[in-house]
Amino acid sequence: MRWRFRADPDAASFERVVLPHLDSAHNVARWLVRDASLAEDVVQDAMLRALSYYAGFRGGDARPWLLQIVRNVAYNVLAKRAQRAETSLDDDPSADAPDPADDPEAALGKLQDLRQLDRALAALPAELRECIVLKELEELSYKEIAQVTGVPIGTVMSRLWRARQVLMRQSQGCEA
Amino acid sequence: MNEDCDEIRLLIQADLDGELRPAEAARIAAHLEHCPRCAETQDQLAILSERVRRETSSYPISEDFRAALPKPVARRRPVWLGASFGAGFAVAASLALLLVPQRGAQWPDEIVASHIRALQPGHLMDVISTDQHTVKPWFDGRLPFAPPVKDLVAIGFPLVGGRLDYLEGRPAAALVYRRGQHVIDLYAFAGTDTPGPLSGSGSRDGYNFIRWEQDGMSLWAVSDLNAEEMADFVREWRRA
Numbered sequence: 001m002r003w004r005f006r007a008d009p010d011a012a013s014f015e016r017v018v019l020p021h022l023d024s025a026h027n028v029a030r031w032l033v034r035d036a037s038l039a040e041d042v043v044q045d046a047m048l049r050a051l052s053y054y055a056g057f058r059g060g061d062a063r064p065w066l067l068q069i070v071r072n073v074a075y076n077v078l079a080k081r082a083q084r085a086e087t088s089l090d091d092d093p094s095a096d097a098p099d100p101a102d103d104p105e106a107a108l109g110k111l112q113d114l115r116q117l118d119r120a121l122a123a124l125p126a127e128l129r130e131c132i133v134l135k136e137l138e139e140l141s142y143k144e145i146a147q148v149t150g151v152p153i154g155t156v157m158s159r160l161w162r163a164r165q166v167l168m169r170q171s172q173g174c175e176a
Numbered sequence: 177m178n179e180d181c182d183e184i185r186l187l188i189q190a191d192l193d194g195e196l197r198p199a200e201a202a203r204i205a206a207h208l209e210h211c212p213r214c215a216e217t218q219d220q221l222a223i224l225s226e227r228v229r230r231e232t233s234s235y236p237i238s239e240d241f242r243a244a245l246p247k248p249v250a251r252r253r254p255v256w257l258g259a260s261f262g263a264g265f266a267v268a269a270s271l272a273l274l275l276v277p278q279r280g281a282q283w284p285d286e287i288v289a290s291h292i293r294a295l296q297p298g299h300l301m302d303v304i305s306t307d308q309h310t311v312k313p314w315f316d317g318r319l320p321f322a323p324p325v326k327d328l329v330a331i332g333f334p335l336v337g338g339r340l341d342y343l344e345g346r347p348a349a350a351l352v353y354r355r356g357q358h359v360i361d362l363y364a365f366a367g368t369d370t371p372g373p374l375s376g377s378g379s380r381d382g383y384n385f386i387r388w389e390q391d392g393m394s395l396w397a398v399s400d401l402n403a404e405e406m407a408d409f410v411r412e413w414r415r416a
Binding site for chain 1: 189220234237241318345
């Protein structure tokens with residue numbers, strides 16, 4: 001038997017259907033892995049996989065389909081890094097280290113306020129954070145979020161609720 | 177707040193998220209009119225939602241990175257599939273010549289460059305395992321073909337892992353072997369329609385490569401290993 005491609009992915013169609021969602025892919029990857037260069041690795045790997053899975057794409061909106069791939073790659077990368085960290089006793093450096101993009105002058109009250117929700121969102125557990133990112137930043141529907149994260153819609157709803165409670169507590173805590 | 181409120185708060189959220197049908201939304205509105213706690217919850221959720229959208233960072237892709245991403249490349253179909261072999265082949269071949277002249281000549285450069293990239297820290301392997309029974313299933317679903325995963329540890333070429341790679345618009349399985357301190361990348365592409373001759377060997381920048389065709393796949397081995405041991409590796413791999 002000879003190996004062969006199941007289908008010849010149509011390069012022009014891929015460019016038209018999938019590439020417009022690169023910004024979304026990168027945004028979600030960046031929020032999931034919380035590291036700029038790791039996020040680019042994730043997007044690169046995800047695009048490569050998207051290309052090889054594209055023959056199986058059933059049409060419709062490609063964005064949730066692509067984000068699902070991005071999410072899977074991101075979680076693989078995080079799991080691999082966690083494995084390495086276990087042996088090197090290295091903590092997740094991006095979890096509490098200040099974002100390198102942070103300006104030291106950002107100690108100014110107003111700037112701090114603006115960054116506070118950003119930090120609170122970054123500090124959420126991944127399964128809550130992804131729901132907020134997909135809902136508020138990517139404006140996906142519950143159904144699409146369920147598709148991307150692989151959980152029932154009811155779980156999406158309760159995760160969004162929990163995530164928002166935490167964010168609310170944190171932002172109120174600072175205003176006081 | 178009454179008993180209803182615990183249930184209704186998820187609906188208040190769903191309403192703000194634009195997920196409710198008009199009838200359900202009307203029910204929520206009615207509840208809010210006589211439940212100040214829930215009305216406050218709604219206000220807080222709305223404010224939070226607005227703040228999250230406005231105050232959190234968005235990370236569009238950088239233009240440099242976008243330009244560096246692998247591009248899908250239209251390629252001619254595998255010519256050995258159809259019944260109209262002769263005519264199809266002639267047309268495909270002439271089109272390929274018109275569209276991508278000299279592409280075959282660049283392949284050794286691409287393969288060697290990919291190998292060198294992979295040697296950078298953190299890039300060598302997606303799946304790390306000396307067990308072919310771990311490596312093989314890892315590729316399932318990641319590639320539209322099943323790459324041949326063989327371990328040659330018995331003759332001094334242990335398999336240490338694998339990764340997905342992407343060359344000239346084509347997905348490839350890269351199997352990673354070791355010989356002492358040397359790393360050997362074995363690239364497998366589905367189909368034998370990669371440009372250039374189907375077999376041969378050569379070197380670029382101190383890296384040796386050998387290409388051959390087997391079981392309908394194009395295979396490339398590349399390493400800084402000396403040519404003699406490379407030939408041993410390929411001979412044993414083909415035999416395994």
